[in-house]
Amino acid sequence: MSAAALLVLALVALALGVLVLALGALARYRSDRQQAQVMERALQHQPLALPPDERDTRSLRRRVLDALQAIGRRFEHGGLGKALLAPEDRLLLDQANRNTAAGRATYLGLRLVLALLLPVVVALWLRPSGVKAAAELAAGLAAGVLLPKFVLSAWAERLRRQATDELPLLIDLLRLFQGVGFSMDQSLQTIAERFPTVLPVLGRELRDANTAYMHGRPRAQSLRRLAESFDNDDLRSLVQVIVQVHEHGGAVQEPLRQFAERLREQRKMTMKEKTGKLSVKMTVVMMLTLLPALMLVLAGPAVVSLIGTMSKLGGH
Numbered sequence: 001m002s003a004a005a006l007l008v009l010a011l012v013a014l015a016l017g018v019l020v021l022a023l024g025a026l027a028r029y030r031s032d033r034q035q036a037q038v039m040e041r042a043l044q045h046q047p048l049a050l051p052p053d054e055r056d057t058r059s060l061r062r063r064v065l066d067a068l069q070a071i072g073r074r075f076e077h078g079g080l081g082k083a084l085l086a087p088e089d090r091l092l093l094d095q096a097n098r099n100t101a102a103g104r105a106t107y108l109g110l111r112l113v114l115a116l117l118l119p120v121v122v123a124l125w126l127r128p129s130g131v132k133a134a135a136e137l138a139a140g141l142a143a144g145v146l147l148p149k150f151v152l153s154a155w156a157e158r159l160r161r162q163a164t165d166e167l168p169l170l171i172d173l174l175r176l177f178q179g180v181g182f183s184m185d186q187s188l189q190t191i192a193e194r195f196p197t198v199l200p201v202l203g204r205e206l207r208d209a210n211t212a213y214m215h216g217r218p219r220a221q222s223l224r225r226l227a228e229s230f231d232n233d234d235l236r237s238l239v240q241v242i243v244q245v246h247e248h249g250g251a252v253q254e255p256l257r258q259f260a261e262r263l264r265e266q267r268k269m270t271m272k273e274k275t276g277k278l279s280v281k282m283t284v285v286m287m288l289t290l291l292p293a294l295m296l297v298l299a300g301p302a303v304v305s306l307i308g309t310m311s312k313l314g315g316h
Helices: 003-043 060-075 079-084 087-095 101-126 131-179 184-194 200-214 224-228 233-248 253-315
Strands: none
Touching: 060 079, 060 101, 079 101, 087 101, 087 131, 101 131, 131 184, 131 200, 131 233, 131 253, 184 200, 184 233, 200 224, 224 233, 233 253
């Protein structure tokens, strides 16, 4: 038996072993969950048996997520889990608002499952042999490990851009509510509750911060994730202004107005820079597409006339 075949068999055996461990972890998770539900119903004096139409009717997506979470919890505290949940991964999860126990377990379980599934798919589909087999299987393993991180990074980048775009509107709303006599806490509560559609990212973050503040956390600590997660200096400065006004009071309309004007000037400069880069790129596109068509239109009649003249001379 060749080395490639042995490698494929080893990967299949490893995948089967991880699948067995995942099924065992999922079974234990479901058993613990059922016991917790029984205890909760007993404490609430509810009947232990549920009607048939109220039994567990979870969708396939929910069951897949539960299985991934069970796998992730199984390996999260080991060396493999620490390697696949690096600080940068936790930061990306934090930016995507998924840095919870369930979110980390799902992310880790997805990376482990894809790392084992993709090499098996490559082995069954491409049927590689020789040295090529090891390279393709290693590529499948690397793709399985890195693909969830790339997707999470793209998602977090989209949320960062969206938060940057929403920041001027948030400042304007704070100025508006401060101008009509609202306190800073009332302003943050109103923005989080009344403007979730126009501020989907920052509104959600403010809602979570308000919830943490209502549960006893200081305002600075409740806004810490908003200041640090998006890696935005302007947002960090705004959080500092909010905390200072909350702790010491004072007029905040003029600083917010200057802050909003500075942000708009920065956005104008950014748009001008992007326009300049786009002009350079369009010059290359025009040279490759418009210039040949223009030369054809201008020189085409002369070339046709020259060909006709040469054909007549050749006929004589």
